[in-house]
Amino acid sequence: MSKNKDKQQELDQEQFESAETQTVDASDEKSKASSKKEDHSEEDVQEKLQSELKQEKDKFLRLFAEFENYKRRTAKERIELFSTASEDVMKTLLPVVDDFERALTHLKGAEGADELEKGVDLIYQKLLKTLEQKGLKAIEVASGDVFDADKHEAVTQIPAPSDDMKGKIIDVIEKGYKLGDKIIRFPKVVIGQ
Structure with missing residues (x-):
């Protein structure tokens, strides 16, 4: 076992x-x-x-x-x-600039207003220089320039005095202005048709 x-x-x-x-x-x-x-x-x-x-x-x-x-x-x-x-301020001052230009135009033809014309011109030039320092520039447009809808505002069309003036600017009613590179008021023009 x-x-x-x-x-x-x-x-x-x-x-x-x-x-x-x-x-x-x-x-x-x-x-x-x-x-x-x-x-x-x-x-x-x-x-x-x-x-x-x-x-x-x-x-x-x-x-x-x-x-x-x-x-x-x-x-x-x-x-x-x-x-x-300053765009809003500039826009409100543009009519004042226009009034100065109209006053100067009327004073140039007036007799005995030479001193007044000089004074108004001095104030106008001072205002323009101040606005230019802030960036305002007038847009140069002359009679005979080609109309460009991107740069001009056509107020009216009149029959062109000659064939070469068709589609061109005949008269500038109101100056245009730029603030920097931006157009704040387009020049108002009359174009030939």
Whole structure:
């Protein structure tokens, strides 16, 4: 009986060792598989992080470009605002300039008004210089110039005195003015038909 018991123990021991070896082999295979899975999942995570980083960089670059455009646009608008801030004041002063020109025209023909004409002319020149310093410029238009609808305002059309005056400016009724590069009042003209 003791032989049977010893044999039984040996068999049990062999089975135990065999089971233990199988367990160790199985756990080694599992750890290798899980390690491969971990390697594979680490690569997936790394790729995912790379793609997210690329997307965030793209968003940042777009946002940065938008901000730069915004800065340029607001700077340009600010410069335009400063250059045309006095536009309303200039528009209200233009009739005064026109009145001075009319007064000077009437005084040139009047007798005994030489001193008055000089005084009015001095005031007119001073006003013009002040307005020019603020950016106001008269638009030069002469009789015989070609009519341009973008630069002139046609008040009326009259029959042209000659064929070469058709479509050209015959008379200037009211001067035009620019403030900087912006036209604030178009010259009013009569064109030949």
